[in-house]
Amino acid sequence: MIENKIHVPIDKNFYEVTIKAGLLSEIGNRLVELGIKSTRKILIVSNQEIANLFGNIVLDNLKENNYSAKIFIIKAGEKFKNISTLNEIYDAAFEYGMERGSLMIALGGGIVGDITGFASATWLRGLDYIQIPTTLLSMVDSSVGGKTGVNHPKGKNLIGAFNQPKAVFIDTDTLKTLPSREFNAGMAEIIKYGIIRDEELFEYLEDEFNLRNIVNLENQSLVKIIKDSVEIKSDIVSEDEKEKGIRAYLNYGHSFGHVIENLCGYGEYLHGEAISIGMRIAGEIAFSKGLWKKEETTRQNNLIKRYGLPIEVPTLNKSDVVRILMGDKKVQEGKMRFILPNKIGKVSIYTDIVESDFLKYFC
Ligand code: GLY
Numbered sequence: 001m002i003e004n005k006i007h008v009p010i011d012k013n014f015y016e017v018t019i020k021a022g023l024l025s026e027i028g029n030r031l032v033e034l035g036i037k038s039t040r041k042i043l044i045v046s047n048q049e050i051a052n053l054f055g056n057i058v059l060d061n062l063k064e065n066n067y068s069a070k071i072f073i074i075k076a077g078e079k080f081k082n083i084s085t086l087n088e089i090y091d092a093a094f095e096y097g098m099e100r101g102s103l104m105i106a107l108g109g110g111i112v113g114d115i116t117g118f119a120s121a122t123w124l125r126g127l128d129y130i131q132i133p134t135t136l137l138s139m140v141d142s143s144v145g146g147k148t149g150v151n152h153p154k155g156k157n158l159i160g161a162f163n164q165p166k167a168v169f170i171d172t173d174t175l176k177t178l179p180s181r182e183f184n185a186g187m188a189e190i191i192k193y194g195i196i197r198d199e200e201l202f203e204y205l206e207d208e209f210n211l212r213n214i215v216n217l218e219n220q221s222l223v224k225i226i227k228d229s230v231e232i233k234s235d236i237v238s239e240d241e242k243e244k245g246i247r248a249y250l251n252y253g254h255s256f257g258h259v260i261e262n263l264c265g266y267g268e269y270l271h272g273e274a275i276s277i278g279m280r281i282a283g284e285i286a287f288s289k290g291l292w293k294k295e296e297t298t299r300q301n302n303l304i305k306r307y308g309l310p311i312e313v314p315t316l317n318k319s320d321v322v323r324i325l326m327g328d329k330k331v332q333e334g335k336m337r338f339i340l341p342n343k344i345g346k347v348s349i350y351t352d353i354v355e356s357d358f359l360k361y362f363c
Contacts, residue, residue: 001219004227008144008234010164010241017144017230021219023171024057027105027132028065034167036103036128042069043096045089045116046107047076050134053177058107058132070096071107074115078266081111081151083159089119103128103166109135110142110271114157117148121163131165134174136186137272140193140229141250143168145237155327156258156266162242170230172222180215180308185272187214187307188253192279193229195300196249197236199345201228206303215307249347252339253279256358259324263316276309281361285353286340296344316362322355 003020072092106116120129133143149160194202213221240247257278
């Protein structure tokens with residue numbers, strides 16, 4: 001099976017994202033290639049469902065390569081991405097006798113990846129970690145770029161650190177067991193990459209033949225869209241790791257998406273579903289401001305719908321919408337910043353969008 005590698009240069013360092021069907025059964029070999037000594041203890045953090053599906057595949061190959069590893073299970077769900085679950089990982093790391101030279105591996109979706117990345121940034125002032133994302137969303141977004149953290153009762157991801165992994169291993173076979181609603185939610189981020197940076201990717205997703213291959217999990221099509229997405233993310237984060245500028249483009253659809261997730265309760269909408277609605281609102285604002293054409297708004301919304309994603313805006317209390325937007329991490333000097341499209345393949349940051357520009361979509 002052919003493998004694809006994407007080089008992610010950050011400062012003077014770099015890491016590689018490897019994409020290949022069946023990669024989970026080679027993780028031990030890959031650690032050897034990375035120069036990870038077998039004396040280094042490995043703590044794999046996962047949730048029960050993912051550990052049942054893939055835990056032994058990873059453990060067996062680590063053992064074959066003389067590594068000692070154990071799996072620590074955390075509870076699944078956004079509501080457990082918090083300080084108390086983080087403490088459980090610290091306790092497990094302590095009991096297992098993890099040292100500075102030990103390694104953590106995140107095996108799972110974005111929640112597992114974010115919390116493990118943060119645990120590894122902070123335990124003993126920092127250990128190496130590796131991302132093995134098993135959902136489409138985490139493959140194309142959270143596993144690359146080093147944003148790690150946990151939620152605070154006052155908001156999502158308010159506690160965190162930038163902490164780049166040593167490597168990212170993407171096994172497209174793991175998508176075979178992913179529920180289709182979650183697969184579609186991952187497609188929302190891929191559509192986002194098309195809109196913010198890559199018209200060719202957008203057109204590829206629009207093509208009926210490609211769409212059928214993608215939803216039927218045909219491996220070459222999956223590798224193409226994951227690779228394109230990771231390359232775009234890699235380009236952007238290499239230029240702006242700490243989100244001082246263009247990394248904010250990755251938040252296209254996310255400001256309104258976060259409002260929807262927050263006010264409807266995390267779980268009502270999957271992240272990708274909420275940002276689909278967020279992209280729809282951002283697209284409508286862009287059209288009403290003359291930033292892009294009506295026809296582009298329609299193409300965006302149609303593509304979102306064709307991948308089984310929602311675009312209907314739920315009815316929300318307008319003052320709550322403003323309160324959540326103002327509490328967002330993206331607010332700078334009291335000003336809301338919105339990422340709006342100029343055309344398919346290009347977005348810009350706008351700070352002059354006022355409440356009347358967007359509240360009309362929430363009635
Ligand atoms: N998910 C957006 C970012 O990594 O910056």
